[in-house]
Amino acid sequence: MFAVLKTGGKQYKVQSGDTLRVEKLAADAGEKVQFNEILMVSDDDLVVGSPLVAGAAVQAEVIDQVKGDKVINFVKRRRKHSSKRTKGHRQKLTLVRITDILASGADASGVKAAVGAGSVPASQTATTATAPKAELATGSADDLKKLSGVGPALEKKLHAAGVTSFAQIAAWTPEDVADMDEKLSFKGRIEREGWIDQAAKLAKG
Structure with missing residues (x-):
């Protein structure tokens, strides 16, 4: 088998x-x-x-x-x-x-x-694969399109990688950034656009 x-x-x-x-x-x-x-x-x-x-x-x-x-x-x-x-x-x-x-x-x-x-900080790791889908269904996910350079297609890729909130992005380490660069096929964009700083400000409201 x-x-x-x-x-x-x-x-x-x-x-x-x-x-x-x-x-x-x-x-x-x-x-x-x-x-x-x-x-x-x-x-x-x-x-x-x-x-x-x-x-x-x-x-x-x-x-x-x-x-x-x-x-x-x-x-x-x-x-x-x-x-x-x-x-x-x-x-x-x-x-x-x-x-x-x-x-x-x-x-x-x-x-x-x-x-x-690389998708979720250790303190927020999902225990099931359906957690991101549940957040999207209930509307609790953040609007990631508020980040510079993020459109509907890129937001969909982030959701598929388990990223649904600004808090997750704000907590990314350099290793997480390297992992997401590979997954999104946009090397260097996260640093160029300053997603982490933007996400930290947006997470605070």
């Missing part, structure tokens, strides 16, 4: 017993987490989601929090007084071991949802 899960903007084909590195999750070593975004499950029959397989999930045990290989980003602007900038980054990752693949009944498993650590 295998499944194809989605986390951190990437897809992984997994089987029970597999070990893999995923983008950092808000979980400690030894904790059990559940991936709820399942694109495909194969048991006796192959089930393909549209886009997700209803009721399916993949459960895993967190082994450790690790860092990926260092990536060097070199930028040279020859028309701007030959300015140069070199930045190094090591992506924070979570090492997990797949323990179970559920073809159905995931909603009633009671296992903590696997939530990206």
Whole structure:
């Protein structure tokens, strides 16, 4: 039996017993987490989601929090007084071991949802994958379009990453910013637009 899960903007084909590195999750070593975004499950029959397989999930045990290989980003602007900038980054990752693949009944498993650590500060980590959706449904989410450079499409991407409030953005660390740059595919925008300072002011009202 295998499944194809989605986390951190990437897809992984997994089987029970597999070990893999995923983008950092808000979980400690030894904790059990559940991936709820399942694109495909194969048991006796192959089930393909549209886009997700209803009721399916993949459960895993967190082994450790690790860092990926260092990536060097070199930028040279020859028309701007030959300015140069070199930045190094090591992506924070979570090492997990797949323990179970559920073809159905995931909603009633009671296992903590696997939530990206860069999406929600530790003090506000959601315990289920439906928390951001619930906030949107009840209207408790902030209007993120008030941030400079954020339109409806970018706001939707932030919601998909679990970001629904100014308080979350105001609490981002440099590592969180790097993670969100990757997820939003707009490298440097968060710093250029000053989202964190804007969010801090908007959170205070």
